[in-house]
Amino acid sequence: MISRRAVLYCQLISLFTVLFSGDVSAHGGVVEEDDLCVIKVNYLRAHFKVYQPGALGHEQYCEDLPMATESVFVMEYLHDSLSEMPIDFRIIRDVTGKGRFARMEDIDLIDDIDSATVFYRAPVVEPDIYLVNYQFAEEGDFIGIVSARHPDTGKVYAAVFPFEVGFTGLGYWPFFIGMLMLIQFQYLLMSGRLKRWFGKEVAVAACFVLGLLLSPVSFAENLVVTYTTSDGDPEINKMHDWIVHIENDDGLEIEGAIVDVEGGMPEHNHGLPTKPLITAELGGGDYKLEGMRFHMSGYWEIIVSITTDNGSSKVTIPLQL
Amino acid sequence: MSFGLLKIAAALAALGLFVSACDRGASRAPEWTEAEVTTLKSLWLESLPDLPDDPSNAVANNAIAAEFGRKLFLDARLSANGGVSCSTCHQVARRFTDGLRKARALGLSDRNTPSIVGSQYSPWQYWDGRRDSQWAQALAPLENAHEHGTSRAQVVDTVFGDTDYRMTYEALFGPLQNPAGSSNVELNIAFANIGKSIAAFERTIMPTTSRFDEYVAALVRGNADAQREILNADEKAGLRLFISKANCTQCHNGPLLTNHEFHNTGVLNFPGDVPDKARAGGVREVFGSEFNCRSIYSDDSAGHCPELDFARTGIELIGATKTPSLRNLEHTAPFMHKGQLPSIADVLDHYNKAPDAMIGHNEAEPLGLNTAELQQLEAFLTTLTAPVSELGVEL
Numbered sequence: 001m002i003s004r005r006a007v008l009y010c011q012l013i014s015l016f017t018v019l020f021s022g023d024v025s026a027h028g029g030v031v032e033e034d035d036l037c038v039i040k041v042n043y044l045r046a047h048f049k050v051y052q053p054g055a056l057g058h059e060q061y062c063e064d065l066p067m068a069t070e071s072v073f074v075m076e077y078l079h080d081s082l083s084e085m086p087i088d089f090r091i092i093r094d095v096t097g098k099g100r101f102a103r104m105e106d107i108d109l110i111d112d113i114d115s116a117t118v119f120y121r122a123p124v125v126e127p128d129i130y131l132v133n134y135q136f137a138e139e140g141d142f143i144g145i146v147s148a149r150h151p152d153t154g155k156v157y158a159a160v161f162p163f164e165v166g167f168t169g170l171g172y173w174p175f176f177i178g179m180l181m182l183i184q185f186q187y188l189l190m191s192g193r194l195k196r197w198f199g200k201e202v203a204v205a206a207c208f209v210l211g212l213l214l215s216p217v218s219f220a221e222n223l224v225v226t227y228t229t230s231d232g233d234p235e236i237n238k239m240h241d242w243i244v245h246i247e248n249d250d251g252l253e254i255e256g257a258i259v260d261v262e263g264g265m266p267e268h269n270h271g272l273p274t275k276p277l278i279t280a281e282l283g284g285g286d287y288k289l290e291g292m293r294f295h296m297s298g299y300w301e302i303i304v305s306i307t308t309d310n311g312s313s314k315v316t317i318p319l320q321l
Numbered sequence: 322m323s324f325g326l327l328k329i330a331a332a333l334a335a336l337g338l339f340v341s342a343c344d345r346g347a348s349r350a351p352e353w354t355e356a357e358v359t360t361l362k363s364l365w366l367e368s369l370p371d372l373p374d375d376p377s378n379a380v381a382n383n384a385i386a387a388e389f390g391r392k393l394f395l396d397a398r399l400s401a402n403g404g405v406s407c408s409t410c411h412q413v414a415r416r417f418t419d420g421l422r423k424a425r426a427l428g429l430s431d432r433n434t435p436s437i438v439g440s441q442y443s444p445w446q447y448w449d450g451r452r453d454s455q456w457a458q459a460l461a462p463l464e465n466a467h468e469h470g471t472s473r474a475q476v477v478d479t480v481f482g483d484t485d486y487r488m489t490y491e492a493l494f495g496p497l498q499n500p501a502g503s504s505n506v507e508l509n510i511a512f513a514n515i516g517k518s519i520a521a522f523e524r525t526i527m528p529t530t531s532r533f534d535e536y537v538a539a540l541v542r543g544n545a546d547a548q549r550e551i552l553n554a555d556e557k558a559g560l561r562l563f564i565s566k567a568n569c570t571q572c573h574n575g576p577l578l579t580n581h582e583f584h585n586t587g588v589l590n591f592p593g594d595v596p597d598k599a600r601a602g603g604v605r606e607v608f609g610s611e612f613n614c615r616s617i618y619s620d621d622s623a624g625h626c627p628e629l630d631f632a633r634t635g636i637e638l639i640g641a642t643k644t645p646s647l648r649n650l651e652h653t654a655p656f657m658h659k660g661q662l663p664s665i666a667d668v669l670d671h672y673n674k675a676p677d678a679m680i681g682h683n684e685a686e687p688l689g690l691n692t693a694e695l696q697q698l699e700a701f702l703t704t705l706t707a708p709v710s711e712l713g714v715e716l
Contacts, residue, residue, distance in 0.1 A: 051589075051590075051679050053589045053590055053592075053679065054592055057589065057676070058587070058589065058676035058677055058679070060677070060679075070592060070593065072590055072595060072596065072679060074596070074679060074680055076636075076639075076680070127605070128598050128601040128602070128636060128639050129598060129601070129636075129639050129680050129681075131595035131596060131598075131680070132595065133590070133593065133594060133595045135593075236574055236575065236580065237574070237575055237580050237581060237582075239627055239628075239631070268571075268684050269682065269684065270584075270637060270684055271633065271635075271637055272633065273580075273582045273583070273633060274631040274632065274633055275631055275632065275633045275634070276631060277630075277631065290627070290630075290631065291627060291630060291631025293631075295572070295580035295581075295582040296571045296572060296574065296580060297570070297571070297574065298571060
């Protein structure tokens with residue numbers, strides 16, 4: 001038997017899905033995912049944020065903007081192919097009458113999009129990050145349209161995101177979310193599903209642990225990595241070479257391995273200033289590493305990735321400079 | 322004077338004696354730990370290594386080339402309107418900066434004018450490191466429409482048409498062709514040689530002794546009286562913060578107070594500009610630069626270019642700009658890559674808060690310094706100034 005609450009719950013979910021998410025999954029728009037504002041240009045995703053630096057400094061916004069002022073739109077690619085695609089960016093006054101529910105179909109119906117356009121940036125490939133700076137002259141409802149053309153297929157993907165400038169309230173969001181939480185809680189309580197789900201969660205956790213155990217990384221034997229530098233103790237800001245010596249814990253020197261070296265300062269969340277490379281294998285488990293440089297004192301970690309016929313492993317060398 | 326006042330005066334006098342005794346007592350205890358002294362010495366100008374050779378520039382250490390370069394540096398004929406020289410923006414009184422947010426010559430350029438002092442030690446030139454030598458850098462503004470706005474043919478023609486210049490050029494580099502009849506490569510060689518001469522001059526613009534350096538010298542010699550006289554209590558407190566909890570030496574290290582590397586410190590965009598991608602674009606540009614270390618215009622026959630070979634690329638560099646030297650800081654305002662911050666106090670306030678970056682991520686962490694500490698740091702930073710008369714450059 002289906003309870004009335006379940007019916008109401010389903011109705012609300014459907015309404016919510018149609019109004020907010022359906023458009024996004026079908027074409028593209030701006031959504032919040034785990035506290036991260038994301039723009040979806042079809043399947044291509046980018047971290048999306050807007051600043052009003054002149055008036056509001058470092059405060060960042062996802063869609064609606066507090067003031068009609070200088071606004072900087074930032075898209076940090078979460079999908080590499082966006083860095084190779086010509087992307088254009090258009091802001092129009094909302095002439096669709098659909099407000100925040102406007103979709104691509106509504107944009108397509110606009111006769112003269114140019115006359116509604118307040119800002120347009122022609123397609124351009126931006127390899128690192130996509131940036132737009134637009135000075136809003138007035139408050140009101142606007143729609144942003146981002147499109148990206150696939151360089152191989154020529155297919156155009158678009159994202160449409162309605163937003164308000166001079167935004168003061170929170171719109172309908174708190175109402176919808178509050179209703180949903182209340183109804184969902186009641187429904188779960190009445191139907192006894194909470195208990196059943198508890199069991200399911202344990203199963204999910206077990207699957208996850210199993211997945212980790214069976215993960216496709218195979219580890220070689222325990223390897224020991226030591227190094228000597230060309231100049232004794234590494235000197236800050238000076239490029240120098242290392243000899244990296246690799247052996248297993250039985251003292252057997254590892255030869256013919258593919259060795260990659262990365263590193264950085266975990267406390268500062270940045271890497272090495274250079275991209276050091278193994279330039280020669282010297283025999284006896286020794287490898288020549290060129291292009292090492294440290295540009296700060298502090299705690300560094302050098303991560304040596306070693307791939308042999310027996311598998312791969314990573315050895316971290318801690319270094320206090 | 323009443324008896325009461327006399328008592329107060331006597332008490333104050335006694336207190337004064339006590340305080341001065343304490344002061345003397347304190348000065349006998351070592352002011353800096355051994356590790357701190359090591360750090361202070363690492364920042365000392367005396368620790369500056371000899372200027373490394375520039376194998377890409379055969380006249381880098383040639384005095385005649387340096388003198389030729391000095392004249393070129395000042396010569397406004399090397400511009401589209403005859404009114405712009407290198408010294409238009411690199412003004413010696415401002416320690417080779419211009420006091421403007423963004424450089425202004427024929428037009429408004431994209432970034433703040435960096436100082437030349439100490440740049441001969443850096444593997445990268447410009448805020449974004451888009452050139453890998455001083456000579457390659459010196460060529461770029463000549464052809465930039467917002468700066469000198471001239472062309473390589475016009476630059477070479479100016480040298481060709483000036484008897485003194487041409488004689489000096491030919492003594493240094495051999496016969497100079499009339500640019501009108503030169504091939505592109507011949508023209509580029511002559512243009513590069515002009516840049517190499519300017520670089521030979523710029524290599525002579527060395528940092529000189531500041532009060533901070535005198536203080537470290539006194540410390541090393543164990544001259545306590547001199548130490549007390551050279552830096553006051555606030556400046557010393559600021560120095561202590563500089564090498565400890567203010568984290569400044571993470572990037573501003575070594576005798577030039579820079580690590581010559583690129584960091585994102587979350588400075589806001591310049592009004593009306595998009596945030597500056599900085600090194601992310603600069604590293605791409607230096608690889609494509611026609612006058613880079615790997616080009617046929619480099620004089621290094623070994624073709625040894627370790628900086629390019631091991632240059633880091635990637636999204637970590639978005640918004641990362643080169644750490645500037647802090648020497649002569651008080652004469653190089655406004656600060657940051659687009660002059661966004663007008664004063665040293667603004668810069669310190671920015672690092673104290675370490676806000677989220679508009680693009681990329683801010684590598685700095687909030688410092689939690691109080692107002693007094695920020696003032697002490699500012700006081701210390703003014704001790705890094707060297708008198709302009711001692712720059713050893715006559716312009």
